Amino acid sequence: MSESIHVAVGIIVNPAGEILLAQRADHRDQGGLWEFPGGKVEAGETVAQALARELLEEVGITVSHSEPLIRIPHDYADRTVVLEVHEVRAFSGEPRGREGQPVRWVAPEQLSDVAMPAANRPIVNAVRLPAECLITPPLDSDEQWLSVLKKSLHQGVRLVQLRLKELAAERVDALTRKALALCHAHDCRVLLNADPQQFAHLPVDGFHLPAGALSRYPARPVAEGRWLSASIHNRAELVQAARLGVDLGFVAPVQATATHPDATPLGWAGFKELAAAAPFPVYALGGMQRHDVTLARQYGGQGIAGIRLFVEGED
Ligand SMILES: Nc1nc2c([nH]c(=O)n2[C@@H]2O[C@H](COP(=O)(O)OP(=O)(O)OP(=O)(O)O)[C@@H](O)[C@H]2O)c(=O)[nH]1
Numbered sequence: 675m676s677e678s679i680h681v682a683v684g685i686i687v688n689p690a691g692e693i694l695l696a697q698r699a700d701h702r703d704q705g706g707l708w709e710f711p712g713g714k715v716e717a718g719e720t721v722a723q724a725l726a727r728e729l730l731e732e733v734g735i736t737v738s739h740s741e742p743l744i745r746i747p748h749d750y751a752d753r754t755v756v757l758e759v760h761e762v763r764a765f766s767g768e769p770r771g772r773e774g775q776p777v778r779w780v781a782p783e784q785l786s787d788v789a790m791p792a793a794n795r796p797i798v799n800a801v802r803l804p805a806e807c808l809i810t811p812p813l814d815s816d817e818q819w820l821s822v823l824k825k826s827l828h829q830g831v832r833l834v835q836l837r838l839k840e841l842a843a844e845r846v847d848a849l850t851r852k853a854l855a856l857c858h859a860h861d862c863r864v865l866l867n868a869d870p871q872q873f874a875h876l877p878v879d880g881f882h883l884p885a886g887a888l889s890r891y892p893a894r895p896v897a898e899g900r901w902l903s904a905s906i907h908n909r910a911e912l913v914q915a916a917r918l919g920v921d922l923g924f925v926a927p928v929q930a931t932a933t934h935p936d937a938t939p940l941g942w943a944g945f946k947e948l949a950a951a952a953p954f955p956v957y958a959l960g961g962m963q964r965h966d967v968t969l970a971r972q973y974g975g976q977g978i979a980g981i982r983l984f985v986e987g988e989d
């Protein structure tokens with residue numbers, strides 16, 4: 675296969691939080707599909723420069739600032755692209771299709787319903803996911819566990835992985851339902867770390883697979899309408915997760931943690947390498963503090979995850 679094509683892709687966000695889409699002309703590759711404006715990075719250009727040039731050419735806006743969101747390598751049958759996706763919130767000018775292409779603003783939650791190129795699926799996931807994820811602490815008592823959840827919701831958490839290891843199925847069922855009522859009242863999504871088939875009846879937003887479970891499934895064990903996440907510690911697990919079509923990953927341990935003292939940390943360099951190879955958004959996990967979100971984004975991550983992120987001194 676020839677060298678990969680680097681493409682600068684812009685997630686242009688308006689003050690209402692909507693995202694700009696443009697329709698590709700029928701005669702081009704991926705004709706008729708909707709895309710995020712952008713185009714090929716030319717020799718000697720940085721991604722930010724290419725993005726600013728393309729967005730002026732294609733939709734007539736002047737970018738004042740852009741931030742990296744995600745980097746997606748994707749193999750199409752005839753070529754390999756690497757989409758370098760940046761978020762653009764600071765710009766001037768009213769976007770319009772300068773090449774005659776229709777453009778429209780779409781709310782993040784509606785993006786999954788729009789026909790887009792195959793490489794865009796993880797981009798849409800990255801746009802829809804927050805920068806922080808709570809993983810619930812070990813269960814001492816139901817009250818303590820639910821109180822950590824409540825405090826975290828008040829502090830703004832919008833994605834939670836429920837970790838209810840070694841509990842009887844009825845207990846998992848009951849606690850998940852309690853957690854769901856709290857989380858959904860705060861517009862927070864819930865991923866249940868448990869067998870997706872056994873707990874398919876629960877109205878959770880998705881399921882999380884521990885790394886050891888990845889090889890157990892011949893195919894994605896969760897319907898497309900629900901999220902599927904996975905724990906990843908190395909390249910081999912990343913490949914397994916990609917094979918199952920997971921929507922997001924938790925890469926760990928980035929730093930040393932009290933909960934896993936024997937694991938060798940990946941460090942930010944190791945995290946960056948896995949994040950760059952992941953065809954889905956990944957959270958940095960292990961020894962994270964809330965201010966690490968900036969580093970995680972800088973190293974190609976969606977953000978950070980942790981048990982002690984929101985409530986100091988618990989667990
Ligand atoms: N701009 C853009 N390109 C995308 C997206 N998704 C995706 O797979 N691509 C792929 O990225 C590649 C390059 O993008 P492009 O066609 O916009 O490049 P360009 O503006 O420089 O076009 P040109 O070569 O006609 O001048 C295409 O193969 C396209 O299919 C997307 O959301 N936005």
Ligand SMILES: [Mg+2]
Pocket residue numbers: 711712713714728732
């Ligand atoms: Mg283009």
